[in-house]
Amino acid sequence: MLSEQDEHLQSRHAGMVRASSDFSEPMYYEIDPLRSQSRSSTELNTSSCSRSSSFDTRACSAMAGMGAAIGGGVAASSKPHKAQDGAWEAMKKAKERDGGLTLGHFKFVQRLGSGDIGSVYLAELKGEGTDVVAGSNPMYYAMKVMDKRALATRNKLLRAQTEWEILEALDHPFLPTLYAHLDERHFSCLVMEFCPGGDLHVLRQRQPGKRFCENAVRFYAAEVLLALEYLHMMGIVYRDLKPENVLVRDDGHIMLSDFDLSLKCSVNPVLSRLASVRQPPSSCLPSAGASANCELPGLGCVAPCSVHPIASCLPVPRFFHLHTPTSKPKSAPLRSARRTLPELIAEPTSVRSMSFVGTHEYLAPEIIIGDGHGSAVDWWTFGIFLFELLHGRTPFRGPDNEATLMNVVTQQLKFPASDDPNVVEFPSPPAQELIRGLLVKDPMKRLAATRGASEVKQHAFFQGVNWALIRCAVPPEIPSPYMPPSPSKLQPIKNTHNHKWVTDHDSSEGFELF
């Protein structure tokens, strides 16, 4: 018999409910009635289902855009934060040497997964990474391969185009680097950074009690928060935050993936003087005693208030400022100077979309009600994400999708009682307060609705996080180095759209697609 968790896991990639987009014109509507509850992303349009001429025009220009680089392989524009990246250098070298990139430059090693608009493969750049001294050090990439005909017949061209445009604009340590876009006759391919650590949904299943300790949650949430902050600053509302879309890099840091449901809009970042910094209730601040108990020598961790055993798991991320009872208290002028530091507010507050997009358990009430939504939906999903990482389930999940949606709109948020009789409160009071602030049903009253990420960063739950140095912090878990499957274990790939797939099981060449 399958446990609830296993069933939940099984249904993650099956069962799909999708339809239109942010363009006012609806495109299609598909439902898989066999699945009562799925974790797939949703793209439903609440209006009628006729296709419009304006869609056709935009879809045609999207198709033209995607075809503009046929055969050449368009490398994404410069990515300053990838200056020292070997994968980036190898790609540049191959491109300069051969005057462009094609699918022929890659050896396909295995299928990593598939989503609504394409499949993602692990691909190796042929002939690169072989070093006489260091030996063979293959350059791996994740390649999202989209069948252009399938995209066109399923009205997904604009989705694919949006994802490409967004990926091309990104340059952030916790967001994917687009190394190249290959536009071949049948396929449109996005070549991105490969994350060998899987996703946070899978990683959570491996934790004791299938939930992360609070320190780990703080680490992952802090990195996701920085990624969301950057996206909002770029005028991108992500709309699909869930553990499945948070991938783990080889160094244990995260990468937010999957932008085909994102919304692009304009934003006007402003620098404002803080009137006051939200101070946590004194009961939430780590006491000297708690700090002494939970601190590991040399790790500089501010321990969370909770004394739950899960919250004290090891290793403690090394991304907090050192707070010890012996730390010199900050002087009053320094404290007041910090309080009046200018704050960057880059929240695209004026954006409005009527689309029904997201994942059922993560949908914000305003999306379900259909009142129009904006960037506040990302703060709602951030609250659900925190809850799920801490508790191993989302707060409003019902027996089926319809019940889930009803619960999101009507049910009060409740934290499950701790299964440990010695623990009075889990998660810690600051974690509960943050989640409550994010899961306010009225988007106007939701935490971060106006001041965005800055407001969340100042919350007591993140107290002591060294935001500037998170990238150098020690993550809760570092994945083991990636080992490619032996050629005999490679599975043939189904050709679903009549294009030619060649599998080569007898050689170490993997398989290729044409």
Ligand SMILES: Nc1ncnc2c1ncn2[C@@H]1O[C@H](COP(=O)(O)OP(=O)(O)OP(=O)(O)O)[C@@H](O)[C@H]1O
């Ligand atoms: N850069 C990557 N490194 C490693 N695995 C990846 C990478 N990108 C995607 N994957 C894997 O491929 C799968 C498919 O990804 P994709 O972004 O196409 O769709 P999805 O997130 O599953 O679904 P959808 O687009 O329908 O919401 C993911 O579930 C993930 O496991």
